[in-house]
Amino acid sequence: MxxxxxxxxxxxxxxxxxxxxxxxxxxxxxxxxxxxxxxxxxxxxxxxxxxxxxxxxxxxxxxxxxxxxxxxxxxxxxxxxxxxxxxxxxxxxxxxxxxxxxxxxxxxxxxxxxxxxxxxxxxxxxxxxxxxxxxxxxxxxxxxxxxxxxxxxxxxxxxxxxxxxxxxxxxxxxKKQNKTFVSKMIKICGIGESRAETDILDLIEKQSNPTIAPYAKNGEVHFRITAAADCEAEAHQLLSPVVNELYQRFGENIYTSIEEETLEEVVAHLLIDKKYTLTTAESCTGGMLTGRIVNIPGVSDILKEGFITYSNEAKMKYLGVKKETLDQYGAVSSQTAQEMALGAAEAAEADAALAITGIAGPDGGTKDKPVGLVYIACNVKGHVTVKECHFKGNRQKVRDQSVIYALDLLRRSLK
Amino acid sequence: MxxxxxxxxxxxxxxxxxxxxxxxxxxxxxxxxxxxxxxxxxxxxxxxxxxxxxxxxxxxxxxxxxxxxxxxxxxxxxxxxxxxxxxxxxxxxxxxxxxxxxxxxxxxxxxxxxxxxxxxxxxxxxxxxxxxxxxxxxxxxxxxxxxxxxxxxxxxxxxxxxxxxxxxxxxxxxKKQNKTFVSKMIKICGIGESRAETDILDLIEKQSNPTIAPYAKNGEVHFRITAAADCEAEAHQLLSPVVNELYQRFGENIYTSIEEETLEEVVAHLLIDKKYTLTTAESCTGGMLTGRIVNIPGVSDILKEGFITYSNEAKMKYLGVKKETLDQYGAVSSQTAQEMALGAAEAAEADAALAITGIAGPDGGTKDKPVGLVYIACNVKGHVTVKECHFKGNRQKVRDQSVIYALDLLRRSLK
Incomplete structure (x- = not known):
């Protein structure tokens, strides 16, 4: 039909x-x-x-x-x-x-x-x-x-x-449809759309039932797997091997297979499971990361406070970032990001902290530190991982991507 | 064509x-x-x-x-x-x-x-x-x-x-169009769409050239006035009486008539003109307000830091909100909002501060304080205005509207 x-x-x-x-x-x-x-x-x-x-x-x-x-x-x-x-x-x-x-x-x-x-x-x-x-x-x-x-x-x-x-x-x-349709949404973060599709090109090419449809979202890739069958049980039976195969191939890059679940919800649930609290220290994103996390109802169990430290002074005052670090490496550096993540956790007495510092543009870029350069630091119980990212696009896009990569970094660190 | x-x-x-x-x-x-x-x-x-x-x-x-x-x-x-x-x-x-x-x-x-x-x-x-x-x-x-x-x-x-x-x-x-079209976008904040349309129904009904087209955005109403003419000067001549009439009717509710200009930019320019710095104290919006302000390039001149104080403890620790105030009136109250705005400005040594505290839902509402109740406080040089808002819609929508109303409150206070 x-x-x-x-x-x-x-x-x-x-x-x-x-x-x-x-x-x-x-x-x-x-x-x-x-x-x-x-x-x-x-x-x-x-x-x-x-x-x-x-x-x-x-x-x-x-x-x-x-x-x-x-x-x-x-x-x-x-x-x-x-x-x-x-x-x-x-x-x-x-x-x-x-x-x-x-x-x-x-x-x-x-x-x-x-x-x-x-x-x-x-x-x-x-x-x-x-x-x-x-x-x-x-x-x-x-x-x-x-x-x-x-x-x-x-x-x-x-x-x-x-x-x-x-x-x-x-x-x-x-009444006009005698088949039953069941679908799963596989949501992936941390790899690009074309890379993700290349990885399962053989599956996409031989698909018939279930079908596999890719959807790119800003910084994420989603695949919808849909099976048609005479009853729901049969549809689930058809879905399962394909879903398992995707998990085999993408592993940790998959953050959920639940249609409604967002990246921030997955992160929030990981924190709640471990009974960890989270704080944030945002420079170029200026509150966007925390704003997104706070969209989850009941977030008060994990998030008590966050820091928007746009100036160097604020980074020193609230997060204890050292003046020497800022002088020697600059505000946009792996070292500053690390100190922000350590200092935020300490100040807020939180188990985990995410820190973002970068050059969102349009101005402020140099040859060594171009617009789009963003450092994201994730501190879980004192263990800090810093990621250097090079994002493309306008100010808004650089900031959007920074938020997604920060959430994803925390997700991986908590796993 | x-x-x-x-x-x-x-x-x-x-x-x-x-x-x-x-x-x-x-x-x-x-x-x-x-x-x-x-x-x-x-x-x-x-x-x-x-x-x-x-x-x-x-x-x-x-x-x-x-x-x-x-x-x-x-x-x-x-x-x-x-x-x-x-x-x-x-x-x-x-x-x-x-x-x-x-x-x-x-x-x-x-x-x-x-x-x-x-x-x-x-x-x-x-x-x-x-x-x-x-x-x-x-x-x-x-x-x-x-x-x-x-x-x-x-x-x-x-x-x-x-x-x-x-x-x-x-x-x-x-280049393919030989008529010249010139349009102005009148952007209004603080009154609803149907109210705004009713106020100029007579103009909408008798429109021909220029045309008047309303666009409702979340919390804002925009009217596009477009004139068609043989040259730009003639189009402007046609536009001007209609634009003036709209300014007559909507007055201070109009925040700009420049197409590209956003509410946060208008506010930022008002601050820059007065050489005022701004800080923020966000509870239910959790960074969204500041995240939006930081989208303006070069915002570092006016914004150094902001506070995301989701818990009562954070409101006391960073903003100096009094325990008695929280106990007596609750976190979502005019009194708490006022203390947040005063405390934030003091802590950040800023000339102005915006504070938001509210119940974004879906839970947490009571008969006296229902979901959608948000208090917004605006502090300009120690003079605080608090606005009680009752927003409709889901968690995201309540938070979006809170951000717009906060920016608008600051705009009006700076005028």
């Missing part, structure tokens, strides 16, 4: 809003094991809308349209589908009643409660279509079946579209 | 990422005064990719493709464009050299530094195309001109695509 999404709305084409509906529906289709090959966005223009509906009907089994169901003359999604299918629009009495109720209920005692003539347009349905009730607005959805194909029409606002999809469309589509 | 966007990437069709590139490019095309009628998303599949490129060439003047320029076998955007145009791919020696440099530089002295065979694929260019250098990655972009049409190929990662678009593609496209 192939699915095609058509998002309708000039506000999308103007870039006024980002198309989160497309992401949501794509994810749901992947969950259902459908193949989604095209996402189309088109404005509220009858000619162009009819063109994309016709193309979609030609090449896809299920077409999901969102948007263009409002009460104004601009909104023409239903009208365009009806035109392409050569069907009439007829008044749906139940929808009419619900719209009437909605206005009465919502605007109780307010002015401007009158249903305008426009609103009745929303109660029109395509002949022989299934009308889907909208619990969160006045635009009903609908399903039109024709020659073993389905056209699904949904309202554009996510707060109306999503509940309607969950309640009515997902179960409708599930 | 009509533009069509083609986003390439299976990760978009799987719903793993949201297509922010489409929004960004659509907005830029609107700014340039081009008509964008179709946004297409397609996977890394040659047949389907060629199909959409052919369709786009048929109906649009400018085609912008993003994604599918990576080093793996999956990445086939250039190959597909070459196939449709019946052109060859040839090695671009300059790109090859840059990729070689990139790897040498980045992985200096590390193992696994070898450029894999895959990477050279990125140095291939379509015959007779203009190669666009990528300052933030290894995939160059390109422009192919054919029969008065332009095909523009850009890398998928936003951090690579956006700078390339700004620097090279925007000026290239601007």
């Amino acid at each position: 192939t699915v095609e999404l058509i998002s309708v709305g000039t506000e999308l084409l103007m870039g006024n809003i980002v198309n989160t509906n497309a992401q949501y529906l794509s994810r749901k289709c992947a969950e259902l094991g459908f193949s989604l090959y095209f996402q189309i966005t088109v404005g509220d223009n009858e000619g162009r809308l009819c063109e994309v509906i016709e193309t979609a009907l030609h090449r896809s089994d299920i077409i999901i349209l969102t948007g263009g169901l409002g009460p104004t003359q601009d909104d023409i999604t239903k009208e365009s589908v009806a035109k392409v299918l050569k069907r009439n629009l007829v008044m749906d009495e139940e929808s009419k009643r619900l719209i009437d109720d909605y206005f009465k209920f919502r605007f109780q005692g307010e002015k401007n409660t009158i249903v305008t003539e426009n609103n009745w347009k929303q109660a029109l349905k395509i002949e022989d279509s299934i009308v889907i009730k909208n619990d969160n607005g006045t635009a009903p959805g609908s399903i039109v079946e024709i020659n073993n194909k389905s056209i699904i029409i949904l309202p554009g606002p996510p707060a109306e579209m999503k509940p309607m999809f969950e309640q009515h469309i997902f179960p409708y589509l599930k | 009509t533009v069509e966007l083609i986003s390439v990437g299976t990760e978009l069709l799987m719903g793993n990422i949201v297509n922010t590139n489409a929004q960004y490019l659509s907005r830029k095309c609107a700014e340039l005064g081009f008509s964008l009628y179709f946004q297409i998303t397609v996977g890394d599949n040659e047949g389907r990719l060629c199909e959409v490129i052919e369709t786009a060439l048929h109906r649009s003047d400018i085609i912008i493709l993003t994604g599918g320029l990576g080093p793996t076998q999956d990445d086939i955007t250039k190959e597909s464009v070459a196939k449709v145009l019946k052109r060859n791919l040839v090695m671009d020696e300059e790109s090859k050299r840059l990729i070689d440099d990139y790897f040498k530089f980045r992985f200096q002295g590390e193992k696994n530094t070898i450029v894999t065979e895959n990477n050279w694929k990125q140095a291939l260019k379509i015959e007779d195309s203009i190669v666009i250098k990528n300052d933030n990655g290894t995939a160059p972009g390109s422009i192919v001109e054919i029969n008065n049409k332009s095909i523009i190929i850009l890398p998928g990662p936003p951090a690579e695509m956006k700078p390339m678009f700004e620097q090279h593609i925007f000026p290239y496209l601007k």
Whole structure:
């Protein structure tokens, strides 16, 4: 079964809003094991809308349209589908009643409660279509079946579209799918995307079921392994050897195989398991690392305090970095990073400390110490590891990568 | 001139990422005064990719493709464009050299530094195309001109695509537009989107030239005012009364009308003008506020150090918050926020200090102090203003909003 999404709305084409509906529906289709090959966005223009509906009907089994169901003359999604299918629009009495109720209920005692003539347009349905009730607005959805194909029409606002999809469309589509899909996400840190793919090129090339799909994220590489089977147990059986093989090849570079788990959560759990507390000493990242760690709920068990020591004076005052070290090696040096990590742990009485000092740019670089040079020091119970990194990109990117590498260094040190 | 966007990437069709590139490019095309009628998303599949490129060439003047320029076998955007145009791919020696440099530089002295065979694929260019250098990655972009049409190929990662678009593609496209478009971005902080829109509904309703387009960002509202004219002077003349009217209505809530200027930059400039230094004391934001301020190059003139005081002990130890204050009013209170802001400035010997303490959730809320309650204190030369905020949304959103409100509070205090 192939699915095609058509998002309708000039506000999308103007870039006024980002198309989160497309992401949501794509994810749901992947969950259902459908193949989604095209996402189309088109404005509220009858000619162009009819063109994309016709193309979609030609090449896809299920077409999901969102948007263009409002009460104004601009909104023409239903009208365009009806035109392409050569069907009439007829008044749906139940929808009419619900719209009437909605206005009465919502605007109780307010002015401007009158249903305008426009609103009745929303109660029109395509002949022989299934009308889907909208619990969160006045635009009903609908399903039109024709020659073993389905056209699904949904309202554009996510707060109306999503509940309607969950309640009515997902179960409708599930009946069309007889396979079960199970997937695992293997998350890797510390090696680049092309290196990671090269390492498993043979697996990627011979993949069929399960499939292996790589996703690069800033400083990380994720592989999604998906198996299709008749039941969940069988899907897990198919997944397991491939997942094991990836663990064989990437070893410690894999930080999790749990979809929702982030790098900072993995690090936090390692700390909690060991009953270790953590502190931080940040120079060029200026709080970003700690800010990310603090995004984990309940982090107060492991993190009590952190130091943002942007100036040399602050590095000496709070972390006890020696003046001689700064004079001899500079603030951006392995030696300073090491002293920062040692001093932070001592000052905060923490078991572990992460320190970052580097040149994020755009200025401040020299031939010996170019922009992008960052030293990351990780202190676990007095044992310090320092990593010299050379990052590319603008100030923000250098700082983003520094944070990820610091978290990864701590993860490896705790293992 | 009509533009069509083609986003390439299976990760978009799987719903793993949201297509922010489409929004960004659509907005830029609107700014340039081009008509964008179709946004297409397609996977890394040659047949389907060629199909959409052919369709786009048929109906649009400018085609912008993003994604599918990576080093793996999956990445086939250039190959597909070459196939449709019946052109060859040839090695671009300059790109090859840059990729070689990139790897040498980045992985200096590390193992696994070898450029894999895959990477050279990125140095291939379509015959007779203009190669666009990528300052933030290894995939160059390109422009192919054919029969008065332009095909523009850009890398998928936003951090690579956006700078390339700004620097090279925007000026290239601007030359194709004979109307001059000038726009101003009015950036507002401290009032909500619907309130802001209601305040200028009359202006929005009667708009034609200049146009007024609202953009809501987390905690901020931006209005883009765009005038089209035959020359720049005329466009400015059209803009000015509308911009003045917005300043009349929103007053101090407007923090800038300069497109690139961020809230943290406005605050930094106010501090620099007054020769004031700043420090921070963060609890629930855990470094995010300072991390954002440090994103400004040259921030060392105003910010020397900051305090991440997540625990009560740290609030007492570094900021001198009194135990009685914490016992009597709690860590999340106006009193604690005030003492944090006073203590931080004293400890860091800074002229100004921002302090944040709040309940970001998901746990820790009570009836009296619910999740989303955040106190922000701003100390300028000993004069402290405390703001009690009630934010909505998840942990990340509460923290994001806290950062924006803190910056805005400092901005207003410095004015």
